[in-house]
Amino acid sequence: MDVIIIIQARMGSSRLPGKVLMPLGNSVVLDYVIARCQQIPKIKEVIIATSTLTQDDPIEEWCQQNGVICFRGSEDDVLSRYYECSKQYQPDYVIRVTADCPFVDYHLAEDIINKMESQPTDIMDLEGELPRGLVVEMVSYNALRYMFQHGKEDRHREHVTYYAKEEKHINEFKRTLYTIPDNMQHPHLRITLDTEEDYELCKSIANHFKGDLLVSSANVVAYLLENPEIAQINAHIEQKPVV
Template sequence: MKTIAIIQARMGSTRLPEKILKPLGHLDVLTYVTCRCKQIVGVEQVIVATSTLPQDDVIEEWCDEHNVTCFRGSEDDVLSRYVECAKQYEPDYVMRVTSDCPFVDYEMASEIVTLLGNNPKDIVLLEGKLPRGLAVELISYASLLKIDEAGHESRHREHVTYYAYEFAEQFNGITYKVPNNRRAPAFRITLDTDDDYSLIQAVAEHFNDPLISSVEVINYLRSNPQLANLNAHIEQKPVN
């Protein structure tokens, strides 16, 4: 089973521009994300997929400097960016990762790859709610091509796998049960706003380890509710 991880990344965030290259300790957000993705057992290739806009040239430069493979495609049609990137590798499965999640759970992602390797299906469905910012999505390349052909609404093009959840009856999924020690949906461990950044900076400074277990991050927030409340009021942008 050939699995690749594609990290979608761009500089043009509306709420927090250039967020993915903001510093975290002596590193930066994108370094955290790529380092953690490279730890996922069963993933053969990690690619950063950005847009062809000039403002994203700096991401390609970052990739060259850090020896990370870069692909460039459409800014708004993120689904086509994934498909065109994946075509170069002809994988069996594609893992979707977003670059604004510096503590993405590579340990859980490894278990998800193993689950699908032992039970080949179209997509992995999570049972149990995680903090925002830890999850990955794993979908077959064949299903990604199917979505690309069938998904014409803007929400399908922007959110890559959204069609598979909206029309779940068209796909054969397998369920991964989120471990109890990760079920903390009240926490935001993602980067959309300045308050998110304050929380993530504090976590990064406390551990000073880009490969710290996501479970340790959750436990730290549980033990420090004042820190966890920094971004508790932030609402996720709705899917249109």
């Protein structure tokens, strides 16, 4: 089973510009995301997918300096960016990761791949709620192509897999269900990077674990549960709604 990971990344952000290349631990945010994705077994390629805008040139430059594959496509039509990138590899499955999640759960990703291998379908659905910033999404290449062909609304193009999540389209795909372990079901925690408060929290985590790029997500969650004053740093931040 051929599986690739595509990490969407851009320098533009209304609340925290340049966030994916901001310093974190002994490196930068993007290095955390890539290093963790590279730990996932059975992955054929890990690819950064950014836009063709000049402002995203530093991402491509960083990739070149660090031996990471970089694909460039549409800024706003992220679904197109994913599909055009994956089309070059013709994989069986694509895992979607966002570059503003420096502590993405690579152990979860391994479990999801193993389950999809034993129960192959179009999409892996997760039962339960993770902290924001840890999740990965796994879809078949055929399902991604179908979403690219049929998802016409702006929300479908911006959020890649949103078409398949809408109730009226659910039955258009075959699905496998993965239940999130109880120790990881803490949706009140926010471990993503979209604001200065998020950045302060991520720096606290990175510093506590001494810049360990591969600290397990379970240990990160445990640290925040044991130190609620750290978790409170960004607890008031509201996620932008899908429109």
